[in-house]
Amino acid sequence: MAVVLHLLTFTSILLMYVSSARPPHIVLIVADDLGWNDVGWRNPQMYTPNLDKLATAGVILNSSYVQPLCTPTRNCLMTGYYPYHTGLQHSVIVPDAAGFLPANFTTLPQKLKELGYVTHIVGKWHLGFCNWKYTPTYRGFDSFMGYYNAAEDYYTHYVGPGYDFRFNTDVYRPTEGEYSANIFANRAIDILNSVDPENESLFLYLPFQTVHEPLEVPEKYENIYSHIHNTSRRLYCGMVSALDEAVGNITAVLRERGFMDNLLLVFTTDNGGPTFAGANNLPLRGAKSTLWEGGTKGSAFVYSDTLLKKTKYLNTEMMHAVDWFPTLLHVAGGTADAGMDGMDMWPTISNNAPSPRKEFVYNxxxxxxxxxxxxxxxxxxxxxxxxxxxxxxxxxxxxxxxxxxxxxxxxxxxxxxxxxxxxxxxxxxxxxxxxxxxxxxxxxxxxxxxxxxxxxxxxKSLVPANYPPPDPKSNPKYYNGTWSPGWC
The missing domain is CATH 3.30.1120.10 (Arylsulfatase, C-terminal domain)
Structure with a gap:
């Protein structure tokens, strides 16, 4: 009987070791157009209790740089290469032009799938859709709910003359009148409920629509800032709080289902705030779309219950958006390809070690x-x-x-x-x-x-920008009123 109990105890210890050795879950949350001064841990006028709790309990990254605009930063996250090495350095991909992340670049989810991860994206893609091969489920994601472009209506999901919302490759029409931040949070929660946190490793990429223009938000969030009489600022702040609540709802499920026992959560903006559309970057100079610090220094933090050796501090070491690719790959147990622009920042992030990065390219x-x-x-x-x-x-x-x-x-x-x-x-x-x-x-x-x-x-290593003119073949009228692949 003692031998049996000994074997059972040994088996239990072995199972615990195997569980702890499983590559950690990774959740990468990207806010769209969030300003430097638009978060509660810097500006007490902002109501972001969920983000503040995560940031202050984790590691606030105070020198985390991004690109001046949406598409270029998403390029960095997905490839580990600067946009001027992929042809995406100029402006953003617009709906009616054949811009795209070149297919010869291996994406982060593709590398993570090689390591056994299940991979999902919920939210904004903005890396090309004129051909199916440039869309999320062809670039390493097991599922996609969201939209291809930018600046679409939060309720109707229209961008100009076309409808833009997908579930995988199918046109998808959520409940009429539902706000996109809630749609995305609910989809993320559905994914969390479908994954076994003890036997599967999850990569969940959450590039929210919020807080990009148009400035739209349910009244209850706008009312939080009823003391602000400037309409743009009041709406924008309400959108930030809507984002905060969505993150809070997601992290609550992460904890309830046991993901937090072995998870790294990363939060970053994609560029500085558009001061011309309600955002604020004080004390930094400039805004979204500029090379100033206000356009390129991003609000960011990491959080984990178990993976960080040092927490609750302000990390001032230099890093860039290209560094997330090799860093997250390292956390997952993989190794980035040689010659990549990104650098592994895990010792810097997890233990406040000096950054290996001494320089970077803004653009x-x-x-x-x-x-x-x-x-x-x-x-x-x-x-x-x-x-x-x-x-x-x-x-x-x-x-x-x-x-x-x-x-x-x-x-x-x-x-x-x-x-x-x-x-x-x-x-x-x-x-x-x-x-x-x-x-x-x-x-x-x-x-x-x-x-x-x-x-x-x-x-000397610049790749010419791929910024083609509008293509009439893209017109949604040819695709039942939707922005759809199939014209390049």
């Missing part, structure tokens, strides 16, 4: 004739960094977008700045001047020369 856009790089503490901007060049205060009680002129320069006295007319180069010391007030290019000509030479080296 190189040969169509706009602008670029920016970071080397150590120095940031070089070539050409015009973008349209929104100022520091934008939170909206006042008045309507409209106060304190900003048409060209983006701040009007209020504490935000005045002299902006050169498309200077050739600007140089900033980001460590000592994180808000980019002082161009030091004339003060440090040798540093400027070294930085321009480094930029020239990066440019």
């Amino acid at each position: 190189i856009d040969e169509i706009l004739h602008n670029a920016a790089i970071r080397v150590g503490d120095y940031k070089l901007i070539e050409g015009n960094p973008g349209h929104w060049n100022g520091w934008y205060p939170l909206p006042s009680v008045k309507e409209g977008l106060p304190n900003a002129t048409a060209d983006g320069a701040a009007e209020s006295k504490n935000c005045m700045v002299n902006i050169s007319a498309d200077p050739n180069y600007q140089l900033f010391d980001i460590r000592n001047d994180p808000t980019e007030h002082f161009d030091i290019s004339k003060k440090y000509p040798k540093v400027l020369q070294q930085m321009t030479q480094r930029l020239a080296e990066y440019k």
Whole structure:
């Protein structure tokens, strides 16, 4: 009898070891157009209790960089390569043009499937759909619920003249009048209820529509900010709180079903906030679509009950969106291909080790004739960094977008700045001047020369931007009123 009990005990210990050795679940949540100052852990005026709880109990990533726009950042997450190496460095993929993430790049879910993961995406794709081979279920995902494009209505799911909502490859029509953040949260919960957390490893990619334009949100979330009389800001803040509640509902199920025992949750925005559409990036300069820190420094954190060696701190080590690919692959037990732009940041994130990254490329856009790089503490901007060049205060009680002129320069006295007319180069010391007030290019000509030479080296590997003109074959009228693959 003692021998039997001993064997049972040994078997139980072995099963526990096998369970703990299983690759961890990974949940990657991407907010769309979330500003630096639009989260509660930085701005107490924001009501984001669920995000705040996760961020402060985990690791807040205070130097996590992204691309200035949606498509390029999603490219980084899915491939580990800078957009200027995939042809997606200019603007975003628009519905009626044949832009896409090239099929020769292996995506993160494809690599994770090789390691035995089940993979699901819920939300925004924005990496091409003109041919089926560019769509999510052909790029490594077991299932897809969401939309191909951007800037669609949160309730009707129309983008311009076409309907854009899918379940896998089929056109899908959710309950009429249901808000997209709730649709996506409910789908995520359905996935969690279908996966066995002890015997399967899950990769759940949740690129929410929120808080991208159009500014739409159920009244109950808008009412949280009834004290804000500026309509755009009030709606935008309500959208952030709707996102927060959706994340809270999902994480509650993660905990109820036991996923949290072996899970890494990553939260990031895809670019800085559009100050021209209700967002705020204070104290950073600029906005979405610009090369300024306000367009490229993203709100982000990681959370885990079990995987992080150090928690509840602010990580200030440099990292970039391309780093998530090799980092998450490492967590899953895999290894990224040699030559990838991304670097494995797991020791940095999990234990606050020094970052292996000492430099990165903000972007190189040969169509706009602008670029920016970071080397150590120095940031070089070539050409015009973008349209929104100022520091934008939170909206006042008045309507409209106060304190900003048409060209983006701040009007209020504490935000005045002299902006050169498309200077050739600007140089900033980001460590000592994180808000980019002082161009030091004339003060440090040798540093400027070294930085321009480094930029020239990066440019040698540039792949021409794939930004084709509109194609009339894309018209939804040929596909029963929907944006559909089949025209490239």
